[in-house]
Amino acid sequence: MxxxxxxxxxxxxxxxxxxxxxxxxxxxxxxxxxxxxxxxxxxxxxxxxxxxxxxxxxxxxxxxxxxxxxxxxxxxxxxxxxxxxxxxxxxxxxxxxxxxxxxxxxxxxxxxxxxxxxxxxxxxxxxxxxxxxxxxxxxxxxxxxxxxxxxxxxxxxxxxxxxxxxxxxxxxxxxxxxxxxxxxxxxxxxxxxxxxxxxxxxxxxxxADRTVIGEEKIASILKTCNGIKAYKDIRTRGTNGQIFVDLKIFVTPSISVSEAHDIAEKVEKIIKDEFPDVIDVMVHIEPFKKKN
Incomplete structure (x- = not known):
């Protein structure tokens, strides 16, 4: 950078x-x-x-x-x-x-x-x-x-x-x-x-914060990340050289805060590695609940 x-x-x-x-x-x-x-x-x-x-x-x-x-x-x-x-x-x-x-x-x-x-x-x-x-x-x-x-x-x-x-x-x-x-x-x-x-x-x-990186591109990366049960609300904005990413990931409720934090950091790293123009990734962690 x-x-x-x-x-x-x-x-x-x-x-x-x-x-x-x-x-x-x-x-x-x-x-x-x-x-x-x-x-x-x-x-x-x-x-x-x-x-x-x-x-x-x-x-x-x-x-x-x-x-x-x-x-x-x-x-x-x-x-x-x-x-x-x-x-x-x-x-x-x-x-x-x-x-x-x-x-x-x-x-x-x-x-x-x-x-x-x-x-x-x-x-x-x-x-x-x-x-x-x-x-x-x-x-x-x-x-x-x-x-x-x-x-x-x-x-x-x-x-x-x-x-x-x-x-x-x-x-x-x-x-x-x-x-x-x-x-x-x-x-x-x-x-x-x-x-x-x-x-x-x-x-x-x-x-107007138009989408910069297609949602499907971010989703394809998340699918390879262990520990993530689901994801949603993937959003990107910014311009070349300064892209911001926001998303929600769902993890197993029983894991510790520390483990959830490690998963979030891993998500941030792989996204930045894949897209060098990304300077910030905001990962919101949610407990995964199975639908009846």
Whole structure:
């Protein structure tokens, strides 16, 4: 299990690296898109800018989430990371609305984009940067069991598809079809909104204590444990790297408290061994009564 301090430093390092790359990419797209009146490139730039903003939010979230459990937060502060993950999704929805507004204005005013060969160079470089960021952030997210990094990498992954779409729209625009540029901006907005809804939904499930490990998986382990006559009310909650398990086991009424305690400890050990992300197992012991 990765220590809190090490995990915090590792995630912060990832976020600082991706922050620098995302801000660099966004500035290039926004400046060029603004100078050439290209709604597609300009909107894609703001989408990339939000990647940087989410990195900043992530740095704040990790600082809070890494605090150890205390009297007011006995289960730790990990869910603050989930809260900031929802912030990413909500902000992405706002970005999608802004992109739609820009595309609509471009269609109404029929602004003619002034795109040259520099557009392809800028888009190609930013595409390579996005591919690197997605692979790097997702890999580190899995290693560090950070739902924020995984969600952020999923968000950045949309940049790859969007940038490819923008490149196609730029080519078509250069061929003499300027209306394709704002349409490309609308497509960008759809991708942003779709990914935002997915992130919000997944994070909301974590906050609502959705089951993390299937009941049947825990049950299959309990069946191998000697001394347990029956079990029920198996519940799990939490997120990657911090899962809590609650369950009831029924034991022979005649055994001593010490023996029942040993069985409970054995249950806790085998569950943690099987599922490394489990950090706490609450075992309730009940006397087993045969049904007449």
């Amino acid at each position: 990765i220590e809190h301090a090490d995990r915090k430093r590792s995630i912060q390092k990832v976020l600082l690296i991706t922050l620098f790359l995302n801000i660099s990419v966004s500035i290039a797209k926004i400046i060029y898109g603004g100078l050439t009146n290209s709604v597609a490139i300009y909107s894609d730039g703001f989408h990339s800018l939000f990647d940087g903003i989410s990195n900043i939010g992530g740095l704040i979230a990790i600082c809070i989430a890494s605090h150890p459990p205390d009297k007011e937060h006995p289960y730790g502060h990990r869910k603050f990371e989930t809260v900031f993950t929802i912030f990413i999704g909500v902000s992405m929805c706002l970005v999608a609305l802004e992109v739609i507004r820009n595309a609509y204005e471009a269609l109404i005013k029929l602004k003619q984009p002034e795109i040259d060969e520099k557009a392809f160079f800028i888009l190609f470089i930013t595409l390579m940067v996005n591919i690197f960021v997605v692979r790097y952030e997702r890999k580190k997210g899995k290693e560090l069991k950070s739902e924020f990094l995984i969600a952020d990498s999923a968000h950045t992954k949309t940049d790859i598809y969007i940038t490819i779409g923008v490149i196609i729209s730029v080519i078509i625009t250069k061929l003499g079809y300027p209306v394709v540029d704002p349409i490309g901006g609308l497509i960008v907005a759809i991708f942003i909104a779709k990914e935002a809804i997915k992130i919000i939904k997944e994070s909301a499930n974590v906050l």
